[in-house]
Amino acid sequence: MFEFCADPKAIEGLTWAVCYLTSAKHIQFYWSFVTVLLLLAITAPAALAMGFVGATAARSHVAPVSWLGKIYIWMVRGVPDIIFFLFFVIALDQIIEYGKSLIVCENHAWPWQGLEFRVCPEAKVPLARSSAFWHQAYGFMLAVVTFAIVFGAFVANVIYGAMQAVPRAQPETAEAYGMSRAQTFRRILIPQMWIYALPGLGNLWMILIKATPLLFLLGVRDIVYYARELGGSKTQAYEYPHGDWRLWYFLALMVFYLAFTRVSEIGIARITRKLSHGQATAGGEALRRAGA
Amino acid sequence: MSMTCWETIQAYGLRSIGIGENLLPRSDFTLCQQFTLIGSGMLWNLYFGILALLAGFFLANAVALAKSARNPWIRKPAEWFVFIFRGSPLFIQFFLAYEALVLLPKGGIDILGIYLNTAWTTRAWAGALLVLFLNTAAYSAEIFHGALKSIPKGDLEAAEAYGLTGWKKFIRIEWPTMLRLGWPAYTNEAIFLFHATTLVFFSGFPAFGQKGDALYYAKYFADKTFNPFIPYPIVAFYFILLTLAVTTFYGQINKRLNRHLPSNSRSRIRLRPNLIR
Numbered sequence A: 001m002f003e004f005c006a007d008p009k010a011i012e013g014l015t016w017a018v019c020y021l022t023s024a025k026h027i028q029f030y031w032s033f034v035t036v037l038l039l040l041a042i043t044a045p046a047a048l049a050m051g052f053v054g055a056t057a058a059r060s061h062v063a064p065v066s067w068l069g070k071i072y073i074w075m076v077r078g079v080p081d082i083i084f085f086l087f088f089v090i091a092l093d094q095i096i097e098y099g100k101s102l103i104v105c106e107n108h109a110w111p112w113q114g115l116e117f118r119v120c121p122e123a124k125v126p127l128a129r130s131s132a133f134w135h136q137a138y139g140f141m142l143a144v145v146t147f148a149i150v151f152g153a154f155v156a157n158v159i160y161g162a163m164q165a166v167p168r169a170q171p172e173t174a175e176a177y178g179m180s181r182a183q184t185f186r187r188i189l190i191p192q193m194w195i196y197a198l199p200g201l202g203n204l205w206m207i208l209i210k211a212t213p214l215l216f217l218l219g220v221r222d223i224v225y226y227a228r229e230l231g232g233s234k235t236q237a238y239e240y241p242h243g244d245w246r247l248w249y250f251l252a253l254m255v256f257y258l259a260f261t262r263v264s265e266i267g268i269a270r271i272t273r274k275l276s277h278g279q280a281t282a283g284g285e286a287l288r289r290a291g292a
Numbered sequence B: 001m002s003m004t005c006w007e008t009i010q011a012y013g014l015r016s017i018g019i020g021e022n023l024l025p026r027s028d029f030t031l032c033q034q035f036t037l038i039g040s041g042m043l044w045n046l047y048f049g050i051l052a053l054l055a056g057f058f059l060a061n062a063v064a065l066a067k068s069a070r071n072p073w074i075r076k077p078a079e080w081f082v083f084i085f086r087g088s089p090l091f092i093q094f095f096l097a098y099e100a101l102v103l104l105p106k107g108g109i110d111i112l113g114i115y116l117n118t119a120w121t122t123r124a125w126a127g128a129l130l131v132l133f134l135n136t137a138a139y140s141a142e143i144f145h146g147a148l149k150s151i152p153k154g155d156l157e158a159a160e161a162y163g164l165t166g167w168k169k170f171i172r173i174e175w176p177t178m179l180r181l182g183w184p185a186y187t188n189e190a191i192f193l194f195h196a197t198t199l200v201f202f203s204g205f206p207a208f209g210q211k212g213d214a215l216y217y218a219k220y221f222a223d224k225t226f227n228p229f230i231p232y233p234i235v236a237f238y239f240i241l242l243t244l245a246v247t248t249f250y251g252q253i254n255k256r257l258n259r260h261l262p263s264n265s266r267s268r269i270r271l272r273p274n275l276i277r
Helices: A013-021 A025-059 A063-074 A083-106 A131-167 A171-174 A181-216 A223-231 A247-273 A281-289 B003-011 B031-067 B074-089 B090-102 B124-149 B155-162 B166-202 B214-225 B231-257
Strands: B109-111 B114-116
Touching: A013 A063, A013 B003, A025 A171, A025 A181, A025 A223, A025 B114, A063 A131, A083 A131, A083 A181, A083 B166, A083 B214, A083 B231, A171 B231, A181 A223, A181 A247, A223 A247, A223 B090, A247 A281, A247 B074, A281 B074, B003 B155, B003 B214, B031 B074, B031 B124, B031 B166, B031 B231, B074 B109, B074 B124, B090 B124, B090 B166, B124 B166, B155 B166, B166 B231, B214 B231
Parallel strands: none
Antiparallel strands: B109 B114
16 A cells, blocks of 8 residues: 555564554455445445334234244344345245246246256356446345344334333324324324334344344355454565454454444433423433423 | 145254254245244254353353452453443354354364364354353443442441351342343343354355354245245244243243232333344
8 A cells, every 4th residue: 555565574563563563464354344234325325124013013903014024023033034044045045046048048947856946047146247236235135124024023013012012192182183094004003113222222222233244154255254264363475464463353343333232322311311301201301300 | 746744844943953954945935934944944043042142141240240349350251241241243253253263273172192083162162152152241241330339328337237248248239139120131132142043054054964043044945936025024923922931931020020019110121122243
C-alpha cells in the first residue's frame, strides 16, 4: 500500500507493523468486517418481516394458515439452530437448481442420483463459467436467506407473544368503537405491541450479532476465515513471515464482538426508554411520574 | 457385503467413542447407518451437556453471589467474567480457547519438579468442555443473579423477623427462592447449552479418528451423499427427543422447588427459543 513497503524483508519495527497491517490480505480482512455488518443490515429487517408474517399467520382464523405459522414458530424450539444453518444452505441451493433445471434442462431426471446431485450444466447457479465474484455473492445471498429464515422464526415467536401481551381491554375497546378486525389490528395492536416485543427483539439482536461468525461455517469468507488465514504461521516464503498468531487475531475478534454487544446494549436501553413514553406499563408510568 | 440393521448397530453404535468398526461407511448409505452413527454421535452431545451443566451450576451460584457482593474486589471480577462470556460468540470462545491451549508447551510444564502433561487440554473432551463449562456458568450466573435481586422484600423481612440472619438466612430462604424464581429461565439455558454442544467439532477442536458428535456425522453423510434432506432431519429428531427429556427432568425439579406453593401460583416453565451464543 505504501511505497516504503516495497521490500518487506528489509524493514523492521513500527514500519514493519504498519506495512504488515496494511498488506492486501489485511485490507480484505478489514472489508470482511463490512461483510458482517452488511449481513446484519440485510438480515435484521428481513427477519423482522418474516417474523411479522409468521406471527400474523399464526394468529389467522383460517386453520391451515395458522398451522403453517405455528409450525414455523415452533420449528426452532427443539432443534439447534446450527442444524438449520447447515441444512438450509445446501437445501436452498439444491431446490433453486432443481427448480431452474425444470425450466432450462431438456432431461428432467430426478437429480438425487446415488451419491451426487446432478442437474444439467445450464441449471447450475451460478453457472460454472461465472466469475468468482458471482460465486461469492451467491454464497452470501444463500447465507442471508438462511439467517432470515431461522431468525424470522425467533422473531415470529417474540412478536406472537407481544401481540398476546397487549391488554385485552385495548382491542375490546376498539371493537366497541366499531372498528373492524383489520382496523383494530392496524391502529391498536401494532402500535402497542412494540413495547412488549422490545425486550425479546433486543435479545434477538444480540443473538444475531453473536451468530454472525457462523457465516464461516456457511462457506462465506468472513472475519473468522481471515483470522485463521492471516494468523496461521508464515514461513520465509511469505512476504511477512511470522509464527502462529491466530490467538491474537481471535482475541481481536473477541474484543470487536464485546464492543459491539456492549454498544448495542446501551442503544437498546435508550430505545426502550423512548418507546415507554405514554405506554400503560410500569416503565411508562415511571417516566410519566418523573416528568410530572 | 450388506449388513442387517442389527449388525450395523453393533458395528457403529459406539463408533463415536472409538468402539466397533473403524472405517465409516463409504457407499450405499442406508437409513439404518445414518440413524446409528448420528445416534452414536449424540453420546458426545450428552457428555458435553451433562458435565458442563453439572459443574457450571456450582460455579454459577458462586458467580451470582459474587456479582451481588458489596466489595468491588469480589463483584468486579464476577461482572467481567459474565460480560466476557455472554458478550462474545461461543464460536469465537472455542477458537480462542483452542489457540491458547495449543500454545501451552507441548512437552508439558515442569512445576517444582512435578511434571504436568498439557497435550490433553487441546482435545475436545477437555478443552471444549472447559469452554462450555465457563460459558454456561456465565449465562446461568446472570439468571441466578437476576433471580436473587427479585426475591420479594417481604420474604427477607419475614426471615429476619424469625431471627434468621447471615448464612442461615441465605441457605434457608434466599438460595431456595433464588433457584425457584430462576428455574424456568435456567431450564431454557440447559436446553440451549445442549444445542450449543453441536458447535464443538466445527470450531477448531479436531475430531480425531472421525470420532465426532451427532452433527459431525450428519454433515459427513450430507457431504458424502449430497442429500441434506435425510441426515439433518435425523439429527433434528434426536435433538427434539433430547429437548423433551431435558424439559421433563427440569420440570420435575421445578415441581419440587414449588411444592410449598398453592397450585395456582406456581411458576410454569415456558420454553423461549433464543440463545445462539
